[in-house]
Amino acid sequence: MKKTGQYVTSSVAGEIVKAFVPANLPPTINSKTLEAISVLLKSAETSLEKLNIAGEMIPSVNWFIYAFVRKEALLSSEIEGTQATLVDVFSHERLHQVETSSIDDVVEVTNYVRAINYAFDELNKPRGLPLSMRLLNQCHRRLMQGVRGATKQPGQIRKSQNWIGGTRPGNARFVPPPHTELTNLLGSLEKYWHQNDALHPMLRIAACHVQFETIHPYLDGNGRIGRMLITLLLAHWELLRSPLLYLSHYFKAHQSEYYTCLEKVRTEGDWSGWFSFFLEGVADVASNAAKTATFLHKQVNHDRQVLHYQNNVTVPAIQLFEKLPENPVVSMQMVTQLLETTKPTATKAIQILQQCGILKQIGDKNRNRVFQYQNYIRILG
Ligand SMILES: Nc1ncnc2c1ncn2[C@@H]1O[C@H](COP(=O)(O)OP(=O)(O)O)[C@@H](O)[C@H]1O
Numbered sequence: 001m002k003k004t005g006q007y008v009t010s011s012v013a014g015e016i017v018k019a020f021v022p023a024n025l026p027p028t029i030n031s032k033t034l035e036a037i038s039v040l041l042k043s044a045e046t047s048l049e050k051l052n053i054a055g056e057m058i059p060s061v062n063w064f065i066y067a068f069v070r071k072e073a074l075l076s077s078e079i080e081g082t083q084a085t086l087v088d089v090f091s092h093e094r095l096h097q098v099e100t101s102s103i104d105d106v107v108e109v110t111n112y113v114r115a116i117n118y119a120f121d122e123l124n125k126p127r128g129l130p131l132s133m134r135l136l137n138q139c140h141r142r143l144m145q146g147v148r149g150a151t152k153q154p155g156q157i158r159k160s161q162n163w164i165g166g167t168r169p170g171n172a173r174f175v176p177p178p179h180t181e182l183t184n185l186l187g188s189l190e191k192y193w194h195q196n197d198a199l200h201p202m203l204r205i206a207a208c209h210v211q212f213e214t215i216h217p218y219l220d221g222n223g224r225i226g227r228m229l230i231t232l233l234l235a236h237w238e239l240l241r242s243p244l245l246y247l248s249h250y251f252k253a254h255q256s257e258y259y260t261c262l263e264k265v266r267t268e269g270d271w272s273g274w275f276s277f278f279l280e281g282v283a284d285v286a287s288n289a290a291k292t293a294t295f296l297h298k299q300v301n302h303d304r305q306v307l308h309y310q311n312n313v314t315v316p317a318i319q320l321f322e323k324l325p326e327n328p329v330v331s332m333q334m335v336t337q338l339l340e341t342t343k344p345t346a347t348k349a350i351q352i353l354q355q356c357g358i359l360k361q362i363g364d365k366n367r368n369r370v371f372q373y374q375n376y377i378r379i380l381g
């Protein structure tokens with residue numbers, strides 16, 4: 001067995017356990033492993049390039065980023081057992097109301113959106129924070145805001161021993177490093193983000209994710225921040241020109257394999273298995289994302305045409321339509337604000353879009369009715 005770290009004894013609640021301290025990155029990868037994954041690496045690269053091109057062909061890539069980030073937030077939070085719907089996420093953000101989900105679930109998802117948007121803003125700002133633990137801590141603070149996260153030390157590296165799986169450290173599936181090791185481990189990981197390594201950046205990202213999960217620096221939210229880190233590193237190492245690739249759906253669909261692969265890096269030094277799993281995910285998700293982007297683009301073009309051929313079409317209806325991709329759920333009141341118009345004009349615009357089959361009313365409320373751009377949301381769902 002290859003050595004990937006060392007076990008140290010740690011005491012928690014009067015119990016002595018063996019905690020794992022991983023070796024710092026870069027990982028030692030032999031040529032046999034590189035050879036074994038070379039085909040997968042090539043195909044992941046090709047799919048990523050397709051996604052880059054799809055992102056550039058689309059006139060308003062911001063729409064897609066808007067939608068993709070929310071979908072990712074939803075799925076990444078779902079691994080945790082949060083069950084909000086995409087419509088409720090849109091609805092909560094813009095209308096401060098939800099239809100079917102629990103409000104705590106939706107808050108958790110919108111917190112994720114805020115955290116990831118915050119990170120990208122900082123990284124793109126001239127004097128913003130660089131990719132660092134400070135940045136991730138700030139993301140964590142945003143992620144953990146609200147009732148559920150309040151006891152999870154938002155924005156702070158843990159100050160106690162944690163464990164994964166099991167009811168106590170003694171019967172845990174895995175005991176991450178003692179908290180006293182975190183400064184060293186995280187400092188080294190952070191350094192790795194800014195140092196050169198001959199390893200392909202995609203493999204570096206895979207290595208960073210497993211390292212982050214093994215360190216498990218927070219009391220909660222390690223999965224979500226670790227998946228966010230993948231997205232941030234894709235931008236940081238310039239593999240992706242717009243933030244359109246998110247792996248949560250893939251990790252969720254293959255959850256037990258995902259956990260086993262993470263584990264085998266630690267227990268067997270099996271980088272090859274983890275890299276393969278990760279690269280297959282990138283290839284799969286990137287080609288699907290490119291398709292989704294194309295479908296969304298086609299749908300919007302199609303609906304625009306339908307609208308323009310509608311004989312009673314009005315300028316406000318067209319203006320409203322153009323705002324839908326970034327506001328796929330709207331209320332009457334919101335439409336009057338978006339169009340800076342009167343209630344009768346807004347009502348008329350909504351009616352026209354309903355006649356074209358573009359907007360559909362959600363629920364059967366009569367006061368402050370809510371509508372969704374259903375074809376668009378269906379493609380995302
Ligand atoms: N055996 C394991 N070894 C290392 N990491 C693991 C293992 N099992 C699960 N994980 C990671 O831990 C995450 C769950 O940790 P947690 O702090 O609860 O994050 P979150 O609240 O964001 O889901 C999983 O999503 C996964 O990324």
Ligand SMILES: [Mg+2]
Binds near residue numbers: 080220222
């Ligand atoms: Mg959790």
